[in-house]
Amino acid sequence: MSNISVFMEVHNGQLRNVSLELLTAGHQLAADAHEELVAVIVGNQNDAIIEQLIQYPVDRVVSLEHFSYENYATDSYTDALHAYVCQYQPQCVLFGTTFLAKDLVPRLAARCKTGLTAECTSVSYHQDTGKIMWSRTGFGGKMMADIVCPDRLPQMGTIREGVYKKTKKVTGHLAKIDRWDMGEQIKLERVRILQKTAKILSKQQIDDEPEIVVGLGRGVRTLDRIDMMMDFADALDAELGASRGACELRLLPEKFVIGQNGRNLHPKIYIACGISGAAQHMAGISGADCIIAINSDPNAPIFKVADYGICGDLHSIIPEFLKLI
Numbered sequence: 001m002s003n004i005s006v007f008m009e010v011h012n013g014q015l016r017n018v019s020l021e022l023l024t025a026g027h028q029l030a031a032d033a034h035e036e037l038v039a040v041i042v043g044n045q046n047d048a049i050i051e052q053l054i055q056y057p058v059d060r061v062v063s064l065e066h067f068s069y070e071n072y073a074t075d076s077y078t079d080a081l082h083a084y085v086c087q088y089q090p091q092c093v094l095f096g097t098t099f100l101a102k103d104l105v106p107r108l109a110a111r112c113k114t115g116l117t118a119e120c121t122s123v124s125y126h127q128d129t130g131k132i133m134w135s136r137t138g139f140g141g142k143m144m145a146d147i148v149c150p151d152r153l154p155q156m157g158t159i160r161e162g163v164y165k166k167t168k169k170v171t172g173h174l175a176k177i178d179r180w181d182m183g184e185q186i187k188l189e190r191v192r193i194l195q196k197t198a199k200i201l202s203k204q205q206i207d208d209e210p211e212i213v214v215g216l217g218r219g220v221r222t223l224d225r226i227d228m229m230m231d232f233a234d235a236l237d238a239e240l241g242a243s244r245g246a247c248e249l250r251l252l253p254e255k256f257v258i259g260q261n262g263r264n265l266h267p268k269i270y271i272a273c274g275i276s277g278a279a280q281h282m283a284g285i286s287g288a289d290c291i292i293a294i295n296s297d298p299n300a301p302i303f304k305v306a307d308y309g310i311c312g313d314l315h316s317i318i319p320e321f322l323k324l325i
């Protein structure tokens, strides 16, 4: 029953974006390994999610169901997925790097007596060995490591959000559906959710799929120019992002950093303002459909990857753009 499995995380009744991105990775692995692609969900009353999932190019949807799965709990989800692994014997299971997965997956890996590669930035199937190659940064981003779990199954990893594009819906596709009532698997409940409280995050934190991003680099130079950059972003209805260089100048807080050690985004348009185009920064924006670079140095590396380049001082170019908009 070997297969490539993707754990589909549901949050507030919706599939998480990262899970749909992982279907893209899983689809490629399944094609390369000639395996079935299985989307696995854990929950209660999963009909709506199953209905959504069968619109994507998965071979099978496995729904692990029990009323106690309404809310996430470490023990019960570990038990459910462990039962799934024993029954379906996946060759590999992909998870998004989410708070839930950080709690769940190490425990599941230990229960399955297998390895886990966390926070990967890519995953591929190695034809010679028939093993999955997990790639991630190490030592604070100073090195890239390719990691293999040679002797144990399933091979398990968590993958960072934004490194794959979301898979697209397909028509005329028929996925098998296995619904599994997990009543027999339920053990003593050690944790009970008494109340859930929603915490409202700022717009910058929740919009993980911005269409347009204005990236601020060290070339913006001083804080008194931030207002101009914010006006520019507002005029375009864009989100702000930053290079590490800009954050080191304290132009924006750390959470705005795009790149190897920051956010991975794939907007339609990325406007890099005063950003040189270091590989570590570009790693976070490689999924952008169109890159526009504004830089005063004609030899800046960003011009090698940009679709459109404007060579000049951003402090005179941005006000001109604002007038035009």
Ligand SMILES: Cc1cc2nc3c(=O)[nH]c(=O)nc-3n(C[C@H](O)[C@H](O)[C@H](O)COP(=O)(O)OP(=O)(O)OC[C@H]3O[C@@H](n4cnc5c(N)ncnc54)[C@H](O)[C@@H]3O)c2cc1C
Pocket: 140, 141, 142, 216, 217, 218, 219, 220, 242, 243, 244, 245, 246, 257, 258, 259, 260, 261, 262, 273, 274, 275, 276, 277, 278, 279, 280, 281, 294, 295, 296, 297, 300, 312, 313, 314, 315
């Ligand atoms: C292990 C490691 C991990 C890293 N991870 C990340 C990461 O995740 N994200 C990240 O961003 N960086 C990361 N970095 C840092 C990265 O290598 C670069 O140093 C950083 O991205 C540079 O930021 P910058 O392009 O803003 O600054 P700079 O490289 O200093 O570039 C500034 C640019 O602005 C231009 N400029 C100056 N004045 C103007 C003007 N008036 N108008 C127009 N253009 C102007 C200059 O020509 C220059 O090209 C990492 C580095 C290491 C070692």
